[in-house]
Amino acid sequence: DTEVTQTPKHLVMGMTNKKSLKCEQHMGHRAMYWYKQKAKKPPELMFVYSYEKLSINESVPSRFSPECPNSSLLNLHLHALQPEDSALYLCASSQEGGGYRELFFGEGSRLTVL
Amino acid sequence: AQSVTQLGSHVSVSEGALVLLRCNYSSSVPPYLFWYVQYPNQGLQLLLKYTSAATLVKGINGFEAEFKKSETSFHLTKPSAHMSDAAEYFCAVSDRRGGSQGNLIFGKGTKLSVKP
Numbered sequence: 005d006t007e008v009t010q011t012p013k014h015l016v017m018g019m020t021n022k023k024s025l026k027c028e029q030h031m032g033h034r035a036m037y038w039y040k041q042k043a044k045k046p047p048e049l050m051f052v053y054s055y056e057k058l059s060i061n062e063s064v065p066s067r068f069s070p071e072c073p074n075s076s077l078l079n080l081h082l083h084a085l086q087p088e089d090s091a092l093y094l095c096a097s098s099q100e101g102g103g104y105r106e107l108f109f110g111e112g113s114r115l116t117v118l
Numbered sequence: 119a120q121s122v123t124q125l126g127s128h129v130s131v132s133e134g135a136l137v138l139l140r141c142n143y144s145s146s147v148p149p150y151l152f153w154y155v156q157y158p159n160q161g162l163q164l165l166l167k168y169t170s171a172a173t174l175v176k177g178i179n180g181f182e183a184e185f186k187k188s189e190t191s192f193h194l195t196k197p198s199a200h201m202s203d204a205a206e207y208f209c210a211v212s213d214r215r216g217g218s219q220g221n222l223i224f225g226k227g228t229k230l231s232v233k234p
Contacts, residue, residue: 008161022204035219046208046224047162060221094161104150104169107222109161 007031010095010110018118025113027078027095036078037107038070039094046095053078054100077094085117119146120211122192124225132233137181139228141209143225144190150212151192152222153183157205165207179203204232215222 008029017023027036035054039047052060053072061070067089069081078095092114096107125140143149150169153164166177173185183194192209206229210222 010161013204024180044227048224052221072124084201096162096216103221106152106164106167107162109154109163111161112159114159 008095008097008108008110010012010093010113012113013073013111014114015118016116016118017082017085019087021085022081022083024082025080025093025095025115027097027110028076028081029097029108030076031097031108032075032099033097033108034075034100036072037096037098038078038080039096041094043091051080067073082115085115089115090115090117108113120147120149120213120223122151122209122211122223124180124207124209124228126228128229128231130231130233131199133201134198137194137199137203137230139207139209139230141183141192141225142190143192143209143211145211146153151183151185152210152212153177153181153192153194154208154210154224155205156178156208156227161192162208165194199230199232200233201232204230209228 011026016039038050041047051070056072067084071079071093092112094112098105098107121144123142153165156162156214166175166210168185181196209225213221
């Protein structure tokens with residue numbers, strides 16, 4: 005089973021809401037990623053977790069809070085978002101051990117902030 | 119620092135025609151290069167990758183790419199386009215920061231349209 009599962013697929017939230025995006029993989033991967041993709045743009049890295057520890061934060065605003073409860077799960081907690089944060093949020097995972105490992109992507113969570 | 123440049127934001131071909139999507143890379147170290155495809159409202163799917171084993175790389179769905187160091191290129195080709203190939207294609211290079219992470223740096227993407 006080579007699948008990364010993201011929930012929810014669609015999320016609409018107000019600027020004062022608190023919500024979470026969830027990602028799960030069962031491939032035994034030890035690196036997990038959050039990317040943000042605006043319409044007609046390439047994905048942009050937000051966070052990287054390696055062995056459940058945050059290893060890269062691309063200067064993402066604190067209204068986005070990642071969490072990696074265990075090696076299979078990755079969450080992105082959302083609070084006080086702005087309309088410009090509306091985008092497709094992609095989760096990915098990969099094996100550890102070098103940049104030649106491909107990333108496996110989920111189908112994404114499409115977020116709309118009103 | 120690593121980067122990739124995709125030439126042409128939109129490519130249109132007829133069904134059955136050759137598909138050629140261009141990607142040039144910049145890297146201070148031997149690069150790991152990838153092509154991903156994204157269908158509307160979906161995530162990214164790996165087509166193929168170059169990791170220095172062979173310069174001609176074959177991928178899924180009949181796609182292949184050739185790594186040319188002298189031209190710093192990694193163009194994606196398919197001999198005969200199908201309607202189902204219509205999608206957005208991203209070239210990517212592995213970001214070598216931190217040594218072991220496989221984070222990718224993406225090009226801006228090329229939208230492929232296939233005419234009947």
